[in-house]
Amino acid sequence: MAAENNNAEEITEDMREEISEHAKKLVSELEQGHEQAFKADFDELHGYDQGQFYLNLPSQLRQQVIDWLDPSDLADVFDEIPLDDDLDPSELLKEMSPKYAAEMLDKMYSDNSVDFLEELNAHDLGMYLSLMPENDSQDIRELLNYDDETAGSLMSHEFIAINENDTIPEAMQAVKIAAEDAEQITYIYVLNDNNKLVGVVSLRTLMLANDELHLRDVMDTNIISVTPDEDQEQVAHVMADYNFTSLPVVLDDTLLGIIMVDDIVDVIDEEATEDYSRLAGVDVDSNDDNPLKAAAKRLPWLVGLIFLGMGTASVIDSFNGLVATAPILAVFISLITGTAGNAGTQSLAVAVRRLAFKESENIWKMLGSEILIGVAIGVVAGFTIFGVVSIWKHDVLLGVAVGLAMGIAILVANVAGAFIPMIMDSIGVDPAVASGPFISTLSDLTSVLIYFNIAGLFIKLFGGI
Amino acid sequence: MAAENNNAEEITEDMREEISEHAKKLVSELEQGHEQAFKADFDELHGYDQGQFYLNLPSQLRQQVIDWLDPSDLADVFDEIPLDDDLDPSELLKEMSPKYAAEMLDKMYSDNSVDFLEELNAHDLGMYLSLMPENDSQDIRELLNYDDETAGSLMSHEFIAINENDTIPEAMQAVKIAAEDAEQITYIYVLNDNNKLVGVVSLRTLMLANDELHLRDVMDTNIISVTPDEDQEQVAHVMADYNFTSLPVVLDDTLLGIIMVDDIVDVIDEEATEDYSRLAGVDVDSNDDNPLKAAAKRLPWLVGLIFLGMGTASVIDSFNGLVATAPILAVFISLITGTAGNAGTQSLAVAVRRLAFKESENIWKMLGSEILIGVAIGVVAGFTIFGVVSIWKHDVLLGVAVGLAMGIAILVANVAGAFIPMIMDSIGVDPAVASGPFISTLSDLTSVLIYFNIAGLFIKLFGGI
Structure with a gap:
């Protein structure tokens, strides 16, 4: 399917290829100075494709586009350029004369030009605003005042x-x-x-x-x-x-x-990515092709949590005498910490989403419900473990100790998973900041505390396990 | 702000209150048989509010609404009713006569009526379709043929x-x-x-x-x-x-x-919720007010993973002689499994998102990159642990063993976290099905295997640890 035959094109490999064919043609027109042909062919592209084409040009050819297009035409292109972390708007603007840039920003939809302007340093911002008509710069100043992530920061003034x-x-x-x-x-x-x-x-x-x-x-x-x-x-x-x-x-x-x-x-896309990233403890949206850079971004969480994990290690260490007496205790450490961590992650995720939707206004009701869920899950999981361990090790006492520890560890992790985001929400921190890895590492600590204390108690009471 | 004064209302507590005032008025009009007043007041509501009002009515009052409204008016209401798990469309339709229901379904936008119809059993579906004009039922049959979650299932025929x-x-x-x-x-x-x-x-x-x-x-x-x-x-x-x-x-x-x-x-909202739910191993969108029901939904994952966790327990059990000889080994179990689990969750989340966006067409490049990231993270985390353990326990050999185990366990978890969703994607399973809890429980197993084998090797080589 060629662009010339006026047929509908599906977004498929074909179509992508065609867009890149078209892009090649545009580049050669830029390089050879065919202004009219370029303008006509560029105009055929949709705004989004125009934006992507412009971004992917080398700076020198962008200068050529700037020379040929009016600020108001380029404004249509800039309206479609998505602002993300990898893009520095000030560099794009510095390829134009200040007067041209100011006129272009002025012709963009106000919500979009505000998105660009708020990325600039105070000097550049002031310069561009001073080059706009008084009315328009006042409009934009007003929009710049609204906090990020509010309705005010999303709105534009171009309504009827x-x-x-x-x-x-x-x-x-x-x-x-x-x-x-x-x-x-x-x-x-x-x-x-x-x-x-x-x-x-x-x-x-x-x-x-x-x-x-x-x-x-x-x-x-x-x-x-x-x-x-x-x-x-x-x-x-x-x-x-x-x-x-x-x-x-x-x-x-x-x-x-x-x-x-x-x-x-x-916004929905962004917020969802943010929540997902936090649950995983990694920014899933950064498209680093460099593995070392990607690793550098993931490490802070991991290394931070290693130090929290050292707390867990020192708790186990303090019970080392117990492990030496009953090495069988070591067998169930990861089962208990793992299961409690999973339960904590579940209740964390539910709490974060509930708070985001403000579905439950009553925080105490939500917490009460999470305690009941924790008890129910703890009882079932505890009995399961009790059964499995008793049969496997032919040791009912050990089964009771491990099952009891598991049940209580799950209850605690469940409540912590729900309670921590609630506290964050009530002190004005986005509850999604509490990450899954943080909750599961924290619950490792409480779980081993619970486990070894119960095991110690059993050994003291029954003289062995 | 009262509705009568024609002023703009913000979506605030005020507004919600006003909507519920309006709803009370509507209910009393329904109960007292004031048809004209009800119709006029109902008409003032936006489609979404009409839908919510209708859903929240007791069945008997819904019958009254059905009596008073034409099928085409009720179609506007049904167009705005969001279909979720808690809603059974066949019950709503059975409150109407088959003829009325068929006419209403016919008047809805075709994408919405298809959403309702595909929830019905074959008998009811056939009945309603047979009651529609031939042309329209054919239209709908065609739409019903498209797979769920495809463009075909989302489209409607009401275009110009x-x-x-x-x-x-x-x-x-x-x-x-x-x-x-x-x-x-x-x-x-x-x-x-x-x-x-x-x-x-x-x-x-x-x-x-x-x-x-x-x-x-x-x-x-x-x-x-x-x-x-x-x-x-x-x-x-x-x-x-x-x-x-x-x-x-x-x-x-x-x-x-x-x-x-x-x-x-x-769709974006749904897909994001789905991905988030899977990462957490719990359906965060089910609004169960009953804690027991909520617990019942979370338990299958947890209990299933307990059995996977028993695998880890039996691995540790098979090294029990080693733990008896060197109880210090128990101290670092949860640190190693926890950190590797966190790293695995990170790479899982990144892989799931990348696959969803098809950003990286080349699966091998993605895997290669994840191996490099795993090596980088493993080296840094391993050295951190080596330093901390050597200093804490004044034992360089122990530090080397734990650090090495940590590094390799992270590398394996990282690769597994990326590889498992890729395999799922390539065999046509939605990669988001691989949940965070599953990856971290699986990595518990590989981590203890790696840890105890390395520790055993060190003890064999150096006669102690």
Whole structure:
């Protein structure tokens, strides 16, 4: 399937190949100075592909693109460049003249230009802002004030807002004029004479409405909105529940901006990756091709936990006399620490997700429930171990000791797994910071304490095990 | 803020309270038979809130709603009911007459009605389909054929497709007519005379275009699409990259359906929860308020792993003579198994994510990289342990033995953590099935094997440790 034959292309190897064919053509046009051909062919690409093409160019050819494209055209490209750790926006901007860069940033959707600007140092930020029209730089300064990961930091100012007294044809005309700049035209926001948000109307409703009506007659007054300081995870839930493609950000009935669903898709993806990374104790999103760098990123957690693990080792060491008397005790160390660690990881994961969704407002109820779960799991696992050990070693007393230790160790790990993220949440730390490896290493410590104390008690009481 | 004053409401406690006030009013209208008042008040709610209200009603009051609402109105409500494990669609449908239910299912967006229908038994499914108009039931049968978690299972048939030879005013008129039923009107798909997909045009472009032009003049022929058998995770990536709000599903240039961004939001959420659950070895999404039920769901993994852990115990048991000779060996069991388990969990998580994103096509390169990472981490962690143990126990030989065992155990766990999901992926099993607890329990086994063999060798070679 060639691009020329106007056929639909599937995202397949074919298509990727085609994109790279197209990219090669663009590069040769850049190198040979074919400005018009380049512009026409570049225009055929989707925004995302334009962004990827631009990023993958050598700096020198990017200069050529900058020379040929208007700041407003390049703004469309930059709107589609995803900002991640591997990208330094200030380097990209320094390839342009300050005036060009400022104009381009100004033409981008405000949420995107803010994402770029907040990565800059204070000097560069000030420079670019001072080169923008006063109004626009004020707009952006305002957006820069919102905390990262809040609704305010996600919103853009490019929405369509129309007075409620407009007739349907007037409103349609206003939408047409605004469509050039707005980030979306699916929802039109309706303001009263005091510029307060009083309703929302979909373009679909507008198109189907009778020409004699006014906006106030067709608008939906039941507005679902978020405040600018709302956490982005909560914003994502609202958007996911209501299936909107944009959501207004409102404070005191004033419409401050809108959040688009594609930004929410990114938020959900980011938050999920973050939670997953923390549960594993490694940043799964860093695409380091260099194994040494990747190892360097994983080591801090591992080495830190080795020192916590040394605590466990010294607990066992302090019971060394006991192990010398009853070497059989060593056999079950890893079974008990491993199983308790697994149970702790389970309850940690459940607690982190519950806290993220704020499903359970009542922390004590959640903790009570986790204790009951711990007891239930501890009893079943303890009896299982009791049965297996008694039969295997023909020693009921040993079975009781190991089973009892296992049951209690699981209960403790379960409660710790749920309690630690709750404490973190209540002191304002993201509960997802408590990693799986941390909980299981911590539970190793409590588990061996419980195990050897119970074994010691049994030996004292029954004179042996 | 009361609903009556037309002001914007933030999603806050206030708002939730208001929704529940509104719900109470609706319930009393249902109980007292105030049909008109109920219809008007119900209509004020957003689809999602209507769905939640309906689900939370006692069955008897749902019957009242069914009596009062047309199948097509109730279809709008059902379109917003999220299907999860706790919901049995067949029970909801059995509260209606078969004819009413069939008509309602027919009026829902086809992707949603398929989601409901595929939960039914063959008898009920056949009954409802036979009660629908022939055309529609055929449409649905076709959608039912697609595998779960593919693009085909996500798509709906309610798109707008117009011939390329239509003029702009003709197209606008067609959009207006289709707007009533279409799931979205942001993108209009363009067909040639053979009904093949040749382009896509946004409503925005259509609104701004000159009336004299034809669709073929303004359409974008660079179509990003997916095939019906594409995995839903890949579809989500395409949508997230390109920031579209809908994506066409195409086979042999024929437009089969469209996928909406809100379904993709759900997919991303689901897939993330699934991966997270598997890493933790527990379904974090089940909202069981009953602790015993929750415990019952967590136990299979735990108890299964206890039996794997018994393997580790019997390995240690087979070295019991060694432990009796050198009880100090028991001290480092949990440190070595714990650290290797942590390293294994890290590499597992990285591998699962990489495979999900197909970032690395070359499995051997990925494995080679993970071996190098394992060596690097093993060397650093091994030297750390060597230092700590040598100093703590004033015993360099013990330090060397424990450090060496640690290094090798980490290397093995690292490689296993990456290799197991890769094998699963290559035999067609979702690599996320390999859970963190499984890898760490498995690595307990390999770690003690390595540890005691090395310790035994040292004792044999040097006559003690």
